[in-house]
């Protein structure tokens with residue numbers, strides 16, 4: 540099995556790390572996997588290219604008309620009305636323009652040899668003597684030359700590029716029907732806790748429904764990512780067994796709960812028992828302090844705290860970027876917003892705050908939503924992003940810039956008023 544946890548990974552470094560150090564530490568634990576597979580273009584949406592694509596042909600593939608009209612030799616236009624020598628539709632075999640003639644042509648049709656200008660219908664007049672063009676005609680007008688969009692041999696897409704609709708359009712236009720992409724990233728998700736039950740199961744007096752499992756399944760889901768989910772109680776044996784299995788099968792192991800100092804918080808001990816190591820043992824963030832990062836076998840490890848907001852925010856900030864790095868995607872620029880809230884206090888910990896993003900006077904603005912408390916789910920429903928309020932000696936003021944991580948891409952964009 541390929542070992543994806545990089546050499547920069549160091550065994551147990553106890554002590555709380557800053558948010559910034561932990562963020563960098565997370566990315567040091569992972570590198571692009573070396574497995575790839577070939578998929579058809581129909582299956583390629585959201586996948587990451589494992590090869591660089593060089594154009595095998597020109598686009599357009601041949602000189603062609605950009606308008607419905609007449610193909611002419613520019614020099615002939617001044618001579619007087621031209622006889623029409625034929626017609627070429629899109630898809631018709633290329634032809635040749637007879638001397639002192641105009642040739643009817645449709646958008647996308649092959650330009651006859653000898654023609655150097657296309658005059659749209661609306662700029663022509665049909666007279667008894669032939670076709671006249673009374674307006675001002677530009678040489679090379681309304682022609683698309685072969686290779687002017689993409690030239691044969693040009694690098695079109697580089698390895699690591701994520702395939703969305705524009706990339707799929709370019710590949711299809713170049714006649715490329717399948718591509719090599721990074722193989723699916725294997726994520727093993729383990730929710731732990733004796734109190735957990737699944738929807739539909741009878742709930743004992745102090746039991747709760749497992750929400751982190753389905754939440755993290757959805758939060759980590761992506762094209763090119765295979766998430767498998769298991770729930771284990773607080774049994775040390777079951778936990779070590781599952782971690783050992785996952786260390787052989789997964790690129791990334793994500794656990795939920797059992798990370799702090801409770802009597803049954805066994806994840807750290809179980810990880811150590813199966814030969815895993817911790818690189819980041821706790822982080823100066825609120826919520827999420829008991830977060831741990833490390834590795835075991837061929838897999839990187841993210842131990843999420845159990846409180847739902849802590850689990851969600853740490854998954855967004857640490858696990859999602861680790862998956863992107865495993866798939867070989869380059870990092871994009873951070874998204875910055877203006878804060879619409881003040882904290883009123885300095886903080887030694889970085890705070891992860893649920894916010895609603897709004898555009899105010901043309902500026903992306905983050906408004907704090909919901910009641911405090913990392914056990915709460917309602918703030919996640921009111922928010923559409925997470926704001927990162929960095930640890931600082933001074934309180935955050937309204938109008939300060941801060942980084943935001945949108946939960947998901949905008950779905951239904953309004954019209955500017």
Ligand SMILES: Nc1nc2c(c(=O)[nH]1)N[C@H]1C(S)=C(S)[C@@H](COP(=O)(O)OP(=O)(O)OC[C@H]3O[C@@H](n4cnc5c(N)ncnc54)[C@H](O)[C@@H]3O)O[C@H]1N2
Pocket residue numbers: 730731732734735747748749750751752795796797798799800801804826827828829843844845846847849913914
């Ligand atoms: N003495 C200390 N106690 C706690 C500390 C600490 O530093 N010292 N840290 C607190 C913080 S911060 C957090 S966050 C939690 C994290 O604890 P664990 O990771 O050990 O998680 P649990 O104790 O098992 O559970 C915490 C909380 O979350 C609920 N939970 C767990 N799993 C799920 C799930 N799948 N779906 C929904 N809810 C879940 C669980 O029932 C608990 O209520 O520890 C603090 N304590």
Ligand code: MOO
Pocket residue numbers: 824825826827828829844846848849913914
């Ligand atoms: O991570 Mo805990 O949620 O800070 O409360």
